[in-house]
Amino acid sequence: MTLPDTRPLSPAPSKCSLEMLTHHYGDVYEHSPWVAEAAWQHGITEAHDTPDGLAELMGLMLQQASSEQQISVIRAHPDLAGKAAMAGELTQDSTSEQAGAGLDQCSPDEFARFEYLNETYKEKFGFPFVIAVKGLDRHAILAAFEARLHNDIATERRTAIEQIIRIARFRLISRLAGS
Numbered sequence: 111m112t113l114p115d116t117r118p119l120s121p122a123p124s125k126c127s128l129e130m131l132t133h134h135y136g137d138v139y140e141h142s143p144w145v146a147e148a149a150w151q152h153g154i155t156e157a158h159d160t161p162d163g164l165a166e167l168m169g170l171m172l173q174q175a176s177s178e179q180q181i182s183v184i185r186a187h188p189d190l191a192g193k194a195a196m197a198g199e200l201t202q203d204s205t206s207e208q209a210g211a212g213l214d215q216c217s218p219d220e221f222a223r224f225e226y227l228n229e230t231y232k233e234k235f236g237f238p239f240v241i242a243v244k245g246l247d248r249h250a251i252l253a254a255f256e257a258r259l260h261n262d263i264a265t266e267r268r269t270a271i272e273q274i275i276r277i278a279r280f281r282l283i284s285r286l287a288g289s
C-alpha cells in the first residue's frame with residue numbers, strides 16, 4: 111500500500127476559479143476536461159489540495175458519471191504503442207507515460223503484437239485497452255493485455271475506469287514541483 115501524497119498542488123485547487131481549474135487540471139483525464147468541471151461544481155475544499163485529495167474527488171466524479179460519459183473517457187485514450195504514438199500525436203502525458211514504460215522502444219515483433227492486441231481488444235469490447243503503465247515495462251503490459259482480453263465486457267469497463275482513475279492520480283503527482 112502506498113502512502114497518501116500530502117504535498118500541496120500548485121495552484122491550490124480550492125483557490126481556483128472554474129477557468130483556472132480546467133486550465134491547470136482539465137487534462138488530468140485524457141481529452142475530458144468535464145471531469146475537472148464536475149469536481150469544481152461539486153465543491154473543492156482544502157482537503158482536495160493534494161494529489162490524492164483531488165484525485166479522489168475527480169475519481170468520484172467519473173464513477174458517478176453516466177455510462178455514456180464513462181465510455182467516452184475510455185475511448186479518449188490512445189492505443190498503447192499505436193500509430194498515433196509512432197506519429198508523435200499523443201498528449202504530453204500519454205507520450206511520457208508510454209515512453210516511461212519503454213513502449214517507444216518495441217522491436218518490430220512487439221509493435222506487431224501490440225497492433226494485433228489493440229485491434230482484437232477494440233473489436234471485442236468497443237473501446238481501447240487502458241492500463242496505468244507507471245511501474246510496468248512492455249513485457250508486463252503485454253502480459254496484462256493478453257490476460258484481460260479473456261475478461262467479459264463488464265469487467266473490462268470497470269477495470270478501464272479504475273485504471274483511468276489511477277492514471278489521473280499519477281498525473282497529479284507528476285505535477286508536483288520537482289517531480
Ligand code: GUN
Pocket residue numbers: 187188189190204205207208238239240241242243244277
Ligand atoms: N495508460 C497510461 N497512459 C496511457 C495511454 O496513453 N493509453 C492507454 N491506452 N493507456 C494508458
